[in-house]
Amino acid sequence: MKRHLTLLSAATAMLISGSSMAAEELFIYNWTEYTPPELITKFEKETGIKVSVDTYDSNETLLAKLQAGATGYDLVVPSQNFVPILVSEGLIQKVAVHSLANYKNLEERWQKPEWDPEQEYSAPWQWGTTSFSYNSENYSGKGTSLKEFFEPSEEVRGRLSAFQTPDEVVSLANIYLGIPFCSEDAKQMKKVQDLLVGQKEFVVAYNSETMSDLLTSGEAVITNHWSGFSRLGRLTGAPIVYAYPKEGVVGWYDSLVVPTSAKNVENAKKFMNFMMDPVNMAMLTENQGYGDAVKGTAAYYSDELKSAPEINPPADLNVFFAPTCSPKAQSLIDKVWTKVMQ
Amino acid sequence: MTVHINKPATGNKAKRILPVGHYRGLGAWTVFFFIFLYLPIVVLIFYSFNANRMVMNWGGFGIDWYIKAFQNDDIQKAVWNSLIVATVATVFATAIATIGALVLARGGNFRGKTVSLGLITLPLMVPEIVTAVAVLIFFSAIGMNWGLGNVIIAHITFCIPFAFMPIRARLEGMDTSLEQAARDLYASEWETFRFVTAPLLMPGIVAGSMLSFVISMDDFIITLMVGGAGSTTLPVYIYSMIRRGLTPEINAVSTVLLFFSVAIVTAYWIVSNKSQTKTVH
Amino acid sequence: MSNWLPRSAAGRRWLGLAPSYFVIGIFMLVPMVIMGVFSFLEPNPYGGVKPIGSLDAYVKLFFEYDLEDNLVFNPGYINIIFRSFQLSLGATLLCLIFGFPVAYFITLQPANRRNFYIYLVTIPFWTNLLIRTFAWIIILGRGGVIETPLLAMGIIEDSLRMMYTDGAIAIGLTYSYLPLMVLPIYASLEKLDFRLLEAASDLYANRFEVMTKVVIPLCKPGIIAGCLLVFIPCLGAFIAPNLLGGGKKLMLGSLVQFQFASARNWPFGAALSMLLLSAVVITLIFYARAAKKRAVLEGSA
Numbered sequence: 001m002k003r004h005l006t007l008l009s010a011a012t013a014m015l016i017s018g019s020s021m022a023a024e025e026l027f028i029y030n031w032t033e034y035t036p037p038e039l040i041t042k043f044e045k046e047t048g049i050k051v052s053v054d055t056y057d058s059n060e061t062l063l064a065k066l067q068a069g070a071t072g073y074d075l076v077v078p079s080q081n082f083v084p085i086l087v088s089e090g091l092i093q094k095v096a097v098h099s100l101a102n103y104k105n106l107e108e109r110w111q112k113p114e115w116d117p118e119q120e121y122s123a124p125w126q127w128g129t130t131s132f133s134y135n136s137e138n139y140s141g142k143g144t145s146l147k148e149f150f151e152p153s154e155e156v157r158g159r160l161s162a163f164q165t166p167d168e169v170v171s172l173a174n175i176y177l178g179i180p181f182c183s184e185d186a187k188q189m190k191k192v193q194d195l196l197v198g199q200k201e202f203v204v205a206y207n208s209e210t211m212s213d214l215l216t217s218g219e220a221v222i223t224n225h226w227s228g229f230s231r232l233g234r235l236t237g238a239p240i241v242y243a244y245p246k247e248g249v250v251g252w253y254d255s256l257v258v259p260t261s262a263k264n265v266e267n268a269k270k271f272m273n274f275m276m277d278p279v280n281m282a283m284l285t286e287n288q289g290y291g292d293a294v295k296g297t298a299a300y301y302s303d304e305l306k307s308a309p310e311i312n313p314p315a316d317l318n319v320f321f322a323p324t325c326s327p328k329a330q331s332l333i334d335k336v337w338t339k340v341m342q
Numbered sequence: 343m344t345v346h347i348n349k350p351a352t353g354n355k356a357k358r359i360l361p362v363g364h365y366r367g368l369g370a371w372t373v374f375f376f377i378f379l380y381l382p383i384v385v386l387i388f389y390s391f392n393a394n395r396m397v398m399n400w401g402g403f404g405i406d407w408y409i410k411a412f413q414n415d416d417i418q419k420a421v422w423n424s425l426i427v428a429t430v431a432t433v434f435a436t437a438i439a440t441i442g443a444l445v446l447a448r449g450g451n452f453r454g455k456t457v458s459l460g461l462i463t464l465p466l467m468v469p470e471i472v473t474a475v476a477v478l479i480f481f482s483a484i485g486m487n488w489g490l491g492n493v494i495i496a497h498i499t500f501c502i503p504f505a506f507m508p509i510r511a512r513l514e515g516m517d518t519s520l521e522q523a524a525r526d527l528y529a530s531e532w533e534t535f536r537f538v539t540a541p542l543l544m545p546g547i548v549a550g551s552m553l554s555f556v557i558s559m560d561d562f563i564i565t566l567m568v569g570g571a572g573s574t575t576l577p578v579y580i581y582s583m584i585r586r587g588l589t590p591e592i593n594a595v596s597t598v599l600l601f602f603s604v605a606i607v608t609a610y611w612i613v614s615n616k617s618q619t620k621t622v623h
Numbered sequence: 624m625s626n627w628l629p630r631s632a633a634g635r636r637w638l639g640l641a642p643s644y645f646v647i648g649i650f651m652l653v654p655m656v657i658m659g660v661f662s663f664l665e666p667n668p669y670g671g672v673k674p675i676g677s678l679d680a681y682v683k684l685f686f687e688y689d690l691e692d693n694l695v696f697n698p699g700y701i702n703i704i705f706r707s708f709q710l711s712l713g714a715t716l717l718c719l720i721f722g723f724p725v726a727y728f729i730t731l732q733p734a735n736r737r738n739f740y741i742y743l744v745t746i747p748f749w750t751n752l753l754i755r756t757f758a759w760i761i762i763l764g765r766g767g768v769i770e771t772p773l774l775a776m777g778i779i780e781d782s783l784r785m786m787y788t789d790g791a792i793a794i795g796l797t798y799s800y801l802p803l804m805v806l807p808i809y810a811s812l813e814k815l816d817f818r819l820l821e822a823a824s825d826l827y828a829n830r831f832e833v834m835t836k837v838v839i840p841l842c843k844p845g846i847i848a849g850c851l852l853v854f855i856p857c858l859g860a861f862i863a864p865n866l867l868g869g870g871k872k873l874m875l876g877s878l879v880q881f882q883f884a885s886a887r888n889w890p891f892g893a894a895l896s897m898l899l900l901s902a903v904v905i906t907l908i909f910y911a912r913a914a915k916k917r918a919v920l921e922g923s924a
Contacts, residue, residue, distance in 0.1 A: 466852070
C-alpha cells in the first residue's frame with residue numbers, strides 16, 4: 001500500500017514538474033480583486049511569465065491551508081502579524097528581498113519592519129488602517145475618539161456595527177483602554193470583555209462584509225471599517241466619513257511572501273521586484289485605494305486619490321500594528337470573544 | 343414510462359367538487375411558494391443593472407457590470423471551473439448513489455446494512471470546515487495534488503448523500519411486482535433494469551442529481567481548502583471578495599448563469615418533445 | 624450483458640455498495656479518523672496539532688479555568704450547541720410546512736409537466752448563496768423592497784426593523800434549504816397510487832384522514848430524507864445567522880469555523896465535530912431502532 005502511495009505521489013510530482021517545465025509560470029494566491037488584471041498583463045508582457053491567480057478569503061484560511069500541507073503557490077499575501085507565524089512554522093522561505101534591484105525604492109520607515117527585521121521574506125503589497133466610519137447625515141459626532149465607537153451616545157443605540165472576527169475589534173479596544181496588544185493578563189482582558197459586552201447592547205449587527213451598505217441605508221450610524229473600503233463607499237456618493245480617533249487606529253500591512261513549497265521561486269522574486277517599481281505599485285494603489293510603501297508612487301496617482309482623506313491620515317495619527325500574539329494571549333482573546341458572543 | 347394509470351385530472355374545471363386527493367388552497371400555496379422562491383432572484387437580477395459599485399444600494403441603471411464580467415478572465419475561469427466540477431461530481435455521485443440505493447432498498451436485510459447506510463450519509467453529518475481540513479490533510483499526506491481533480495473528488499464524496507436520499511426515498515416501499523413480471527417474461531437482468539427499474543426510479547434520480555448539482559455549485563469552504571493552484575471556483579471567488587466588497591458584477595454573472603441554465607433546459611424540452619411526438623405518430 | 628455479475632445475492636450486494644464504500648471510505652472515513660485522532664492531541668499554537676496525547680479538548684467542552692485557575696463548569700458551549708439544534712429544528716419544520724404541499728401539488732400535475740416544476744424549484748439555487756442572502760437584505764432591510772412601498776403609502780411611519788432578528792434568520796435558512804425538502808418528498812410521493820386515495824375515500828375517510836392516514840404514511844421515507852437533508856446542514860449554517868441575524872450569537876457552524884481559523888485550536892474544533900457527529904448518529908440509531916420495532920409489531924399484527 002505504502003509503495004503504491006509513493007509511486008502515485010512520484011507520478012504526480014513528475015506530472016506537475018513536467019507541466020511547469022513547459023513554460024515559465026507563476027502562481028499567486030491572494031484575496032479576490034486584490035490583484036488588478038492590468039498589472040498582471042503588464043508583468044506577463046515584460047517577462048513572458050504566465051501568471052495564474054487564485055483567491056482566498058482570510059489570513060486564517062491561508063495559514064490553515066499551508067499548515068495542512070497545501071502546495072502549488074509561489075506567492076501568497078499575508079498580513080504583518082501572520083508573517084512571523086509563517087516563518088516560525090517553516091511555511092515560507094527566505095528570498096533575500098533586501099538584495100532585489102528595486103529594494104532601494106522602499107520607503108525608509110517600511111524597510112526591515114519588526115515582523116521581518118532582515119527583510120529576508122517579505123516585499124510590500126498594500127497597507128491600511130482599521131477604525132470606524134460614520135454617516136455624517138445621521139450622526140452628530142465628529143469621530144474624534146474611540147469612545148464614540150465603544151461607548152456610543154444614545155443616537156447610536158441599536159445602530160452600531162462591529163466586525164465579525166475578534167482580532168481587530170479587540171486591538172481597537174486595547175488602544176482605547178490603554179492595554180498593550182496581546183496582553184496575557186487575565187484582569188486586563190476582563191476589562192476588554194466588559195467593554196465589548198457593554199458595546200453589544202448598541203450593536204445591530206456584527207458584520208465584516210457590508211459596512212458601507214449599512215451606513216448608506218441607515219441601518220447603522222457607526223460601523224467598524226477599513227480605510228480603503230470606506231473610501232469606496234464614499235465614492236458611491238454616500239456621506240461616509242472615516243474617523244481618525246485621537247487614541248489611534250489599528251494598522252495592517254500585507255506583503256508578498258514565498259511559500260516553502262513554491263516551485264517558481266525566481267519568478268516570484270521577479271514579481272516582488274516588479275512591484276517595488278513605483279509605476280507598478282502606483283497602479284496597484286490606484287486600483288485598491290489603500291496605502292503603499294514605495295517612494296515616488298504619488299507622482300502617478302490620480303487627483304482624487306491624492307486628496308482622499310482615507311489614505312492621507314493626519315500627520316499626528318497613532319497607527320498601531322498588531323504583533324503576533326502568544327498562544328496564551330490568543331486564547332484569552334478567544335475566551336473574551338466567545339463570552340461576548342454568548 | 344406511464345405507471346400510474348389512474349391519475350385524476352387536475353381539478354381546474356370542477357371547482358365545486360374537488361377530486362379525491364385534491365385540496366383547496368394547494369394551488370394558491372404553490373403560487374405563494376414560488377413568489378417566495380423567486381422574489382430574491384428578481385431583486386438579484388434587477389441589481390445586476392445597478393450603476394453603483396455597491397451591491398446593495400441602487401445608483402441608477404447601467405450594463406457596465408455585464409461588460410466588466412465579460413472582460414474579466416478570472417471570473418470566467420471561476421465559472422467554468424464551477425460548471426466542470428458540478429457536472430462531473432453530479433454524474434459520478436448520482437451513479438454511485440443509485441446503485442448504492444438499489445442495494446440498500448432492495449437487497450433485503452443483511453448484516454452491515456445499517457453501517458452501510460451510516461457510511462453513505464457520513465459526509466452529511468460532519469461540519470463542512472472539518473471535512474475541508476481533514477480532506478486537505480489527507481490529500482497532502484498522500485501527496486495528491488491534481489488541482490481541480492482534488493476538488494472534484496471531494497465534491498463527489500459530499501454529493502453522494504444528497505443524491506442518495508431522494509433515490510432511496512423513491513425506492514422505499516416501491517413494490518417489485520413489475521420487475522418480477524418482467525423477469526417472468528424472460529427479460530434479461532439488464533433489460534429489466536433498463537426498461538422497468540430505471541424508468542421507475544427516474545423521478546428519484548432527477549431529484550437526486552439536481553440536488554447534488556446545486557449543492558456542488560454552491561460549495562465554498564471545502565473547495566477553498568481542498569483546491570490546488572488554478573482551481574478557484576465561483577463561490578470561492580465571490581467569498582474572497584470581502585476585502586474589497588462585493589460588486590454587482592457578481593449579480594451580472596449570476597444572471598448570465600441563470601439564463602444559461604434556462605436556455606439549456608428549454609432547448610432540451612423542445613428537442614425531447616419533438617422526438618416524443620415523432621415516436622407517437 | 625450481465626454474465627460478469629456475481630451470482631450470489633451477497634456478491635451482488637457488495638458489488639453495488641463497493642463504489643460508495645470506496646469513495647466515502649477513502650475520502651471521508653479516513654480523513655474523519657484523522658480528525659478523531661486530532662481531537663485527542665494537543666493544539667499547536669499556530670494551527671495544526673502536536674503529537675502529544677491530551678483530553679483538554681473534551682474537558683473544554685464542559686469546563687473552563689476561571690481567573691483564579693480553578694476548573695469550573697462552563698455551560699457556554701453546550702448553550703451554543705443547544706441553540707443551534709433549536710434553530711435547525713425550527714428551520715426544518717418551516718421547510719416541511721412550506722415545502723410539503725408544494726411537493727404534493729407537483730405530484731398532482733400531469734406527468735410531462737412534473738419535471739418542469741421540479742426544475743423550477745431548483746433554478747434559483749444556480750445562483751450563489753451569498754448573493755441570494757444579499758438579495759434578502761435588500762428585501763427585508765431598511766428602505767428595502769418591502770418597506771419602501773409601505774412607507775410611501777403611509778401604512779408605516781418608521782422602519783419595521785425586520786433585519787437582524789430571529790425572524791430574518793428563519794426566512795434565510797428556510798429559503799436556503801427548501802429544495803432539500805421538496806425534492807426528496809416529491810421523489811417518494813410521485814409513486815403514490817391515487818387509487819389508494821379513492822379506496823380510502825370510498826371507505827368514508829374524509830379529506831383530512833386521506834392525507835394523514837394514507838398520503839403521509841406512504842411518503843414518510845421522503846419526509847424523513849428531506850428533514851435530515853435540511854436539519855443536519857442547518858446545524859453548520861453560518862451565512863444566514865451572520866448576515867441576516869447580525870451574528871450576535873455564536874452558532875455551531877461559526878464556532879467550529881472559529882476554532883480552525885482565529886482560535887487555531889484544531890483539537891477543540893475536532894472535538895466539537897465529534898460531539899456533533901455522535902449526537903446525530905445516536906439520534907439516528909434510536910430512530911432506526913424505533914422504526915424497526917414498529918415494523919416488527921406491524922408485521923406480526
